[in-house]
Amino acid sequence: MAEHHFHLKAVWPGLRNDVGEIETGNLKTKVSIPPEMKGPGVGTNPDEMLLGAAASCYIITLAAIMERSGLEKENLTMESEGIVDVTKGVITYKKIIHQPLVVLRSDASEKDVELAHRLAKKAEASCMISRAVQGNVEIELQANVVLAAE
Numbered sequence: 001m002a003e004h005h006f007h008l009k010a011v012w013p014g015l016r017n018d019v020g021e022i023e024t025g026n027l028k029t030k031v032s033i034p035p036e037m038k039g040p041g042v043g044t045n046p047d048e049m050l051l052g053a054a055a056s057c058y059i060i061t062l063a064a065i066m067e068r069s070g071l072e073k074e075n076l077t078m079e080s081e082g083i084v085d086v087t088k089g090v091i092t093y094k095k096i097i098h099q100p101l102v103v104l105r106s107d108a109s110e111k112d113v114e115l116a117h118r119l120a121k122k123a124e125a126s127c128m129i130s131r132a133v134q135g136n137v138e139i140e141l142q143a144n145v146v147l148a149a150e
Contacts, residue, residue, distance in 0.1 A: 019043065037091070047093065051082035054096050054129045054139070062100060062123035071115055074148040075103040095138040098124070102143065106150045116145040 010031075012020035019032045019042045033039020034047065044052075059078050066073060078100040085094040102116045120143035124130055130139050 037086070047082055047084055050093060050133075050137075051080055051096060054082075054127070054133070054137075055080040055098060057127045057129035058098050058123055059100065061127045062102075062120060065119045065123050065126065066102075066116070069115065069119060071112060071119065072105055072108075073102055073116075074105055075101075077101050093133075093137050095140060096133075097140045097142060099142045099144065102145045103148050104145065106148045108147055113145050113147075117143055120145070 006024060008022055008024035010020060010022045012018065017033060017038075017040055019030050019040060021043075022029060022031055030043025031045060031049075032042040034045045035041035039045070055078060058080075059076065063076055066076075078098060080099065081097045082093065083095040083097070085092045100120055102120065104112055104116060120141060124139060124141050133139070
């Protein structure tokens with residue numbers, strides 16, 4: 001069994017509305033509470049980082065699964081949305097919605113389109129971050145598969 005270890009250093013110099021820093025691998029950024037939650041909004045925040053982790057994991061997983069299946073694509077892009085609920089002062093990361101757009105070659109068959117939809121669902125179930133938050137954060141998939149214009 002292989003294990004991969006990732007390390008992060010965090011510095012938080014003050015109280016709730018201060019600005020801290022995190023550094024891990026190739027990522028070094030300021031962090032603070034977002035303005036929507038009455039924070040300073042400097043750098044990124046945990047909500048954006050969780051969304052970024054989920055989205056990047058999903059799109060990389062989808063690309064890898066498509067490659068292994070031999071399904072050729074022209075392009076793969078995605079928009080994702082994170083929904084955080086604040087009820088009675090309790091902050092809950094409620095839902096992440098992924099909207100991948102898979103552009104297949106213009107000569108792709110209907111079978112290829114169906115395969116792309118199946119692989120999009122499989123990638124959601126296979127993504128390490130999706131599995132890590134399973135049971136805590138709902139992940140919704142709204143995949144769109146189209147053919148490239150000729």
